[in-house]
Amino acid sequence: MKFLCIPCDEVMDFVERQIPGDGTLAAVFACEKCHREMAMLTNPMETQFVSSMGVKIGGREVPAQPMEVTRGGLEGGSDTAFVDPDTRSDPEDEEARPSVGTDPTQADPPTYAGPTAVEWSPEAVERLQRVPGFVRGMVKRIYTDYAQERQIRTLTPEVMDTARSDLGLEGM
């Protein structure tokens, strides 16, 4: 998909993406030469179609998460389907771990141990706990990656709001 500025005969650059609501996706493109901007709006069906392919209009800002299309799109996902390995007492002893009955709602979001450590504010932790368990681990990593990319040291609800809009995370 390319948008061509006809007067300048230039391909327009992606500027930003927003989810204004109602299943609409807005993607803004601008001509580098004349600075004219245009917004592409997709209806709910078109938004869903793009989403179902696992691609992002405007490109990815954080890496794809394992099973993100399935987990983001499945109706009636089980809150106990996934367990966070960080909550295991002995992560090396795979056979000794119980794989049934662990409650992921008890999982605390761990501090990110990557190059830029990201801490979660108590308010952000509280908000994360409200995310359904089926997608919580994935959402946690997306926000952490987002903060790390931008060298944000503390994740707050405000950062989560910005990330949600920037990344097009409707319902997360």
Next chain:
Amino acid sequence: MRKFRTYGEVKHQTESELLEQVLDQRVRLSTRLSRVGTVVAIASGKGGVGKSAVTTNLATTLATRGHQVGVLDADLNGPSIAQMLAVTDATLEDRKDGVVPPRGVAGIRVMSMELLQRNKDAPLRWKEPDSDTFLWQSSMEASALREFLADVDWGEPDYLLIDVPPGTDKIRRLLELVPNLPVLLMVTTPSEISRSVVARSIRLVKEAGVPTVALVSNMTDYLCPDCGNRHPLFRGNGARRLAEDSGHPIWAEIPFDPRMGEDTDRGRPRTLEDPEGEVALAFGSLADRLEGLVQSGDNLEKSSGDGVMSEETNEEQGVFK
């Protein structure tokens, strides 16, 4: 009239290229599958011929011989493998580099839609919008299957068995994701209807150039659990006729033993319950053929086929052993 250049003529690489993202997905998929010894699809095109039972019993036979085995239930709308391999209540480990599937009987790794759904009896549903569902639902299911293959940390299994749901379109979908599929077992029964439907599927996989396609004739006859005698279930033998017509060999003839259904329903495949029985012996023969093929290394490389997939696509994903 204005004259526009074509998409390809307009050179402008930006990070918004959707094609690049799709190629990234393919790389992720091929990287994951490059760690798998041999991918084996169990398909038919026809429903009700016992694909899932063949998959689980073949998996346990291979696992009890010391192989590392994974089973992917590609039937998103009617999953059954989790129950058959006793992992319905198990959980998946949510890791950044992939979801680790639970181990079922005989240490077999299992991935199934059943593990993700809150209500195991509910039909598969995707989130809004409700309208025009037919336009994106197929894309959603293709993505889910891609993620089951690419985003699940299968480890380095010797065999990854894929239980393909009924319908030739489902076989085609799998071949689009795994264009270099080395082995496909086509499950059929002696019935004429089964022969006719499976013949269409064979034609499809032939065109796609799958190097090894073999038949598994299921329910060849009735094995009486009381007297041990065999009785015919179908008139004629469509499976053997299919083998003659298609030129693909029958690798195993599995008798119908009513205990097989009961055992698999409760997560104890027949091959484990009665390892010396006739059903287990038939699956032993099937495993022998598969092991022999892998050891010889013959007929595992994709031929040119008649071309369902483009050569370009094959090269992009061509990492299967």
